[in-house]
Amino acid sequence: MQQYFIKKNASKIGFIIQIEDKDTFNHMFSVMRLKEGDEVQLVFNEEKLALAKVVENQNVQILEYLERDTELPVSVTIAVGFPKGDKLDFLAQKVTELGADKLWAFPADWSVTKLDGKKIAKRQERLSKICLGAAEQSKRLVIPEVKLFENKANFLGELKNFDHVLVAYEESAKEGENSTFVQALQEAKKGQKILIIFGPEGGISPSEIDRLVGLRAKLIGLGPRIMRAETAPLYALSSISFYLELLNKN
């Protein structure tokens, strides 16, 4: 069944709702061609999930509230140095499918791509749409927040708000450093915020590493194979899900 995010607070059962968001309305009635009596799932602001049916005048009526637990037990923010080309589009879709809470990007020393204010706003909007679509498809209750930092200092200023800050560092991987990531997951408690930082294609510069370590970030290796910049975040998120949701640790 199709799922839509409704940017409204949850109403009582039986309540009839008008679909105000144009994209959602078009998808429901032009793409999916929903008719009276057809059922959909709606997610309200409070991450509440409802079963609803289409009623007259292309409105929807709430039938019942459903329980579904599709969110990771910790909040994971993936932050990447601006990568080349459309890799952020790719990441927006994939990190959403894999349960990220936020996708951030920042201008790293070795980022080839430069983004300024106007481009950033446009890009952010596009990425947010990709996250919305992916969140609906993967039946999540949260649409990951996308934030592109024009200024690295602003990004670094956010680090203090996280319970755990990890940096995927190729040199750590080369030295066979595999235990810090595991340790961080062992220490992570339900509801805590984890930030994992990834470099652009060229990696993270030594001075950035020093700066991040100074801000109490821990360097982690993600196994013995060299992964592309856009693959490593998927490895990290999959591992977190496997550890916390499948192995059922913490």
Added chain:
Amino acid sequence: MQQYFIKKNASKIGFIIQIEDKDTFNHMFSVMRLKEGDEVQLVFNEEKLALAKVVENQNVQILEYLERDTELPVSVTIAVGFPKGDKLDFLAQKVTELGADKLWAFPADWSVTKLDGKKIAKRQERLSKICLGAAEQSKRLVIPEVKLFENKANFLGELKNFDHVLVAYEESAKEGENSTFVQALQEAKKGQKILIIFGPEGGISPSEIDRLVGLRAKLIGLGPRIMRAETAPLYALSSISFYLELLNKN
């Protein structure tokens, strides 16, 4: 340092080798513009890794053999129902980065894409090249084997050669079935062969599920979020690496 697969058996230290493979030769001397004295890493048939230097007449001389452990402790074959578009290209690159031993694809009941003999041969060749490039980049000692089955029966005939056969099944995931994948990894011993089967976009048909279960495949769920057909194999491989290489189980 650049790494190349040399389709030859390893020779003694000091031995001078002619690069016969045209693509490798071009990459070394036209793309990378290697000069006399430059060093490269060569991987020989036996998964042996050597440091070598360029000598006169665009030949290379073996300097020493190196130790490197970039391969998963188990052999994982990823098999997918023919997916749409260029998703197999994507999978070839990503499963190589994530340590797969083989990438297979087969005509599933719900595969929209149809591939016949001639197309299969061409496609297989292209996918093999992608795997080669990705294996060099991720510093692996193995190039994943690509095999596209024209006939589903031939694919099913291969199942008996694996120690563990798993099927990623959305219905299992929906029912919160998370333990079978973990159990299989707990039981997997070093060097064993694991086959993980994934459906095309539409999923695996009920009659295919029955057939696979009859051939002793186990149905596994991969967490609570619905993943796209091309994302689930990356989740599985990342989890296997995390469990066997980072958590250091088995």
